[in-house]
Amino acid sequence: MTGATTIDGFAKRIRSGEGGLISAWIGIPDPLFVNHLAQEAFDAVVLDMQHGVWDIGSAAVGIGQGRLAGKPVLARIPLGDFASASRLLDAGASGIIAPMINSVSEAKAFAKATKYLPLGERSWGPTLAMNHTGLSATKYLATANEQTVAIAMIETRAALDAADEIMRVDGIDGIFVGPSDLSIALSDGANVAPDTAQVDGVLKHLIARCRAHGKFACVFGSNGERAGELLKMGFDFVIAGADTQQLRSGAATAIAAARRVQAS
Incomplete structure (x- = not known):
């Protein structure tokens, strides 16, 4: 799939269970960097606004640059910044990743900000989203909940x-x-060790729970080789290392x- 088809069909594709999606991950707040990486064979691009240094204005332009290159762009918002989530969707983001969703109440607040009634x-x-999609207001309202995704970390x-x-x-x-x-949490703050058998056991458990609930599973891979291992494990969407x-x-x-x- 290419161009608008790739972008408009992203949500359907990630929900389909076909898996195998690999995304770029960009914290450097330069929209042209998005355009360069979007030329590669990534299935999507994620803008990291939690630990990267994007602001709303630069992220909106970054989303446009990704779409110009024919790739869907998602954004990871800063911790608890659900107001930014809706603004990024307004700018044409295909999905929002929210860090540190630790409870049902936080999940509900996140969904509340990203989905229409x-x-x-x-x-x-x-x-901007309607400019990008070419949809009328009525059509955008009717399809936005299905054509964008809310992803809880x-x-x-x-x-x-x-x-x-x-x-649920x-x-x-x-x-x-x-x-x-997750590795910091499991070790009670003793170390950062994301690529271990202990973490893998938890990852496999979470994939199984996603399958049980009909939800898709995404994960950060430290590099391309690790991303491949995670795809083989059963994840639907992986990061193949950060831009830096x-x-x-x-x-x-x-x-x-x-x-x-x-x-x-």
């Missing part, structure tokens, strides 16, 4: 305990596991190649 109470004002002990209840909340379309924070890691890895590879040739 009857699922939520998202306020009307999707001017599971990354603490409290979230693990409430995972089934969070997945109407308007929560899927979950996103943060393995680094890919940028530095590419630079290191180029420098090493230059020095190798120089020394030969």
